[in-house]
Amino acid sequence: MAKLTMVEAINLALKQEMEKDDRVLILGEDVGRNGGVFRVTQGLWDAFGETRVMDTPLSESAIVGVAVGMAVYGLRPVAEIQFEGFVYAAMEQLADHAGRIRTRSRGRYHCPLVVRIPYGGGIGAPEHHSDSNETYFVHTPGLKVVVPSSPYEAKGLLIAAIRDPDPVIFMEPKKIYRSLKEEVPEAEYVIPLGESRVVLEGTDITLITWGAMLQPTLQAAMLMEKSGASAEVLDLRTLSPLDTNAIIESVKKTHRAVVVHEAPATCGVGAEIIARINEHALIHLEAPVARVTGFDTVMPLPKLEKYYLPNSERVVEAINRVIHF
Amino acid sequence: MAKLTMVEAINLALKQEMEKDDRVLILGEDVGRNGGVFRVTQGLWDAFGETRVMDTPLSESAIVGVAVGMAVYGLRPVAEIQFEGFVYAAMEQLADHAGRIRTRSRGRYHCPLVVRIPYGGGIGAPEHHSDSNETYFVHTPGLKVVVPSSPYEAKGLLIAAIRDPDPVIFMEPKKIYRSLKEEVPEAEYVIPLGESRVVLEGTDITLITWGAMLQPTLQAAMLMEKSGASAEVLDLRTLSPLDTNAIIESVKKTHRAVVVHEAPATCGVGAEIIARINEHALIHLEAPVARVTGFDTVMPLPKLEKYYLPNSERVVEAINRVIHF
Amino acid sequence: MPKKLVETFRVEWLQVLDEDGKCDEALRPSLDDDQIKRLFEWMVLARTFDEKAFKLQREGRLGTYASILGQEAGQVGSAFALRPTDWMFPTFREPGASFVRGLPVRMVLQYWAGDERGSQIPEGLNDFPITIPVGTQIPIAVGAALAAKAKGDDVAVMAFMGDGATSKGDFHEGLNFAGVFAAPVVFVCQNNQWAISVPLRRQTAAKTLAQKAFAYGFSGVQVDGNDVLAVYRAAHEALHRAREGKGPTLIECVTYRLGDHTTADDASRYRSQGEVEEWKKRDPIERLKKYMDKHGLWNKSYDHAVHGEAKEKVEQGVSEQESLPPPDPRDLFRFTFHELTAELNDQMERFVGTDGQRDARE
């Protein structure tokens, strides 16, 4: 089994799904001959040609709108938005069409669409290249939202997303695109959407996170172990639908929780997780659930980036606050 | 003092601010000769002419983008998005420019812009004319979000919004545009942004809401009174920034809370309110905070609308759940 | 050469029937007598429906409705050129086109009565539901056209839009995409001179809307939108080019919205009755009628029969729609995703436990 980066794992998933199902095609800016600015689609243009790997004009709204039309017609488009900071232009197509067509046509039409979006900070990228905007999609009815936390996860989740009959926003954490390698089976496998995973079992506190934040969260858990606190780490994998049961079960066991994400705190997914814990496990809580998140500010340029992004120190600090509440 | 509808109160605020400050101007679709599809800008085109009350092309993104440019140049534009369902096209201008220009230019430029958006359900309007999408703006750094709950409130809050040096999304609940009249002073008055108000004092439970949902919430409070429960009703007025202190103070007093809003539950503002109660008043809670909200579905067409929108029965049911927890 | 001409364009105007029904035989599309009768009959149905829908709204039996009075030719002439296998993307002002395609009167009423089931397009009919957010159907139509092309299907796509829609970014991005990929799509712009209260001159400084096509490297033509034969001819030619792989075309139908924008609007606030009267003289049905009369395709009894059938069809649709059981509140949740998520299931059950139940009891 080969050790792959997330970029390679996603590339493999795309290649295999395109080989298996000729309804699958890719469209976006620079995804063709150039193989994508992150090389995620490298080699696919050579392998499948320009009608299945389409370099498009610079039009985020149309990239998604056209993909919706392709999906409604019967193809399985995988659209790429080059960076999350440019997806806002596509919000209308996502909210008014992708997420609605099944319900507004009472099932007559549906939209098996995947929108891949490299997102998040940590790589010192230019302005508008480091936002974490998952909330916009999680709050939008009819959209599913997936965030892989490792190469292995990325392959299995992307295959599930491509095969899903509904629109899936597949958010790829740039920070871990290449920073970690992992054994990824060549053989096909599917990680079902909507199921989280326990990355680390523990008894004293539940750490809930996803994507690139899994790493600092795990580091914090290790640090806590030294000081004798046992943390359970939950990787949500899918933000919509949320795996509420897994969150509740773990909190009922540990009685404490911290949510870690990059996006601004206010109305972030962390708020929703806390709201669900409140609804289903309030009496089990020994302390307020803490949030370690980006601030309610604009994501800064590289020089201040490290202050914005949650890190293991901030997670440890939060864990201590919760444990010694 | 005259009894005015919210439409009339907003019209009065616009007129008075335009008379007072010639930097204030209005732009949007049908706001001119037609006076707006809800007649909110009625008479202003005659009074101030077409350079200060601009009928624009059908371009939501440019309406906001052009208004940002006007604001940066030194005017105080009040842009209208005809219905909330069409604001998604302007998300890029709002998130990438309106909410960012002050921070990205380190204060060199700022954006004193108001975007008025009729929003919400309850009037049997066509498809895409009844969404409640405040979360998108509340989650976006650099934007303020205001929702008036009555004619009096609307005038004072809009004047504050127009005078605010930062971009304000001013969401107008269509449901109560004309359904309630109230004494509105001709004289100018300002209701400061960020301060909520206690509409009804109570001791047993705190009902937190805004906009059109204040009415069913108040009805529920009245019904509860009969059965001997005293509810405190909080009208948030401003959703960004949130008046956290007022929420916490009330909950510390009543130990119970219900949040009521039209938008989908997941990542709605209700989730954020619960997260803040969890952070600042968890130990004071006698029961989980309940949410009475729209569902995580697409806002339906008129025939099913009444099932989607929270009503006093659903609020009463939630209050009972919380009180008899 | 320092200052040289690198490109020139021409925008042409197409009219087959003049206002008196006089026909330019050189331009007359090849339609047999029966087909011409169909065009007349579809236009009569469209108008009959429109009058009824307006009445129903006034009687409180229908929600907000957008009248098509005066625009029958642009809708019928273009849709009539489509094949059943083609795809159509209508706006909220295309019931005339939808009828030609085979959408039951009942469903159009159902939609405007506020029932999603009115958008549950019958299997086999390749039409997209009405799009309300102006212009947003355009990139979707282009995507459908590119999908058809990719699959090698012999399918063309027709996307409708209004003059106001040409100001929207989606119009630009969609048409540009179509140009770059030579999508088999025909864009039919119903230039009815108004976008609610905004007149064309406030929508664009361009002299024609047809010329916008040149920005995307394909051609645009301006057609007399009240001349059903001209509209048909332009649509037929454009669809043919699309099928031939010759790419998209923009057709501007110059017409006029005789009614208010919708039943919620009062056009007298912003336009002169004189302008309306001028356009009434260009009635598309009258014009075809004159032509048919000259050619012995029309007489009083035929006219009577056509109107009678139309009335019947519409009344039939009304009673069908009004005798439908109300939608099941559970439908609110059921179609959000292929399968109900756990969270949605909870929300549905909690809801059924309250209002839903109570309502079921009612």
Added chain:
Amino acid sequence: MPKKLVETFRVEWLQVLDEDGKCDEALRPSLDDDQIKRLFEWMVLARTFDEKAFKLQREGRLGTYASILGQEAGQVGSAFALRPTDWMFPTFREPGASFVRGLPVRMVLQYWAGDERGSQIPEGLNDFPITIPVGTQIPIAVGAALAAKAKGDDVAVMAFMGDGATSKGDFHEGLNFAGVFAAPVVFVCQNNQWAISVPLRRQTAAKTLAQKAFAYGFSGVQVDGNDVLAVYRAAHEALHRAREGKGPTLIECVTYRLGDHTTADDASRYRSQGEVEEWKKRDPIERLKKYMDKHGLWNKSYDHAVHGEAKEKVEQGVSEQESLPPPDPRDLFRFTFHELTAELNDQMERFVGTDGQRDARE
């Protein structure tokens, strides 16, 4: 008349200096010798800066940087036509224009080094910070122009964009708006043939970008973007029309991106070196130099002095930028709103209690 011509257009190409620096005197803009020298000097500064910035990035002393090599004329010629009171909206590839306007070299470096203070445009300089989301500055520039018009200020606005930007909805909505309201704005499109790896033919099926202006009812002109005199002439005329209330103009500068898209790109993956070599022959600086030489405005010692000064200015800017204290982490919060909200204040204090402090100690 049934089929008649309703509109025609012409797109012209403007060149003043041919590739050998031969000048068409009839088209030569009225610039005195000193002004022509300034154009040369600004272009040399732009290129000197570009080479240095590229080196700095390779040495890890600068973040991602977008080279302007080969595009100096389009930037300098257009910005040189602006008045200090005018407003300018640059893309991320306009440092040459920003220098002409008076933006310190230090600040451009600061921005690319990842420091927001590089966008804190000095008071008195009416320039918008660099815009990264392609095309989104266009409606904003139009808004500024309309504000200037509304206030009666004698101000024109210049908005830059690339060829890729012409595909974006904001381009369409912004230019259409400008046309409708006759905004005093000049749109300068730097058609450098590429949008990262996407060639112009994949961006649009239109033969020229200039012709897109006709969709909005104003004129567009295609200019040799490597001919600084042609660019200046076109910009000067367009700005004049704007000030005269004659509305907007679209100027397409036909040029070429000689370098990679940015320092993060490798253009050899998607384009041939041959194409690059062809364009190298059309060097804008060489061209003006030849012209100046013919007219006795250039000689070796002058050239040496100009490059020396440019080098000095740039090195000066580099050391200024590199000797700046790091930004205060609190700046993260301070500029979100006019006043810090309670919530932001809490977030700042909690933060300063952890990382901030620790960092302050470091």
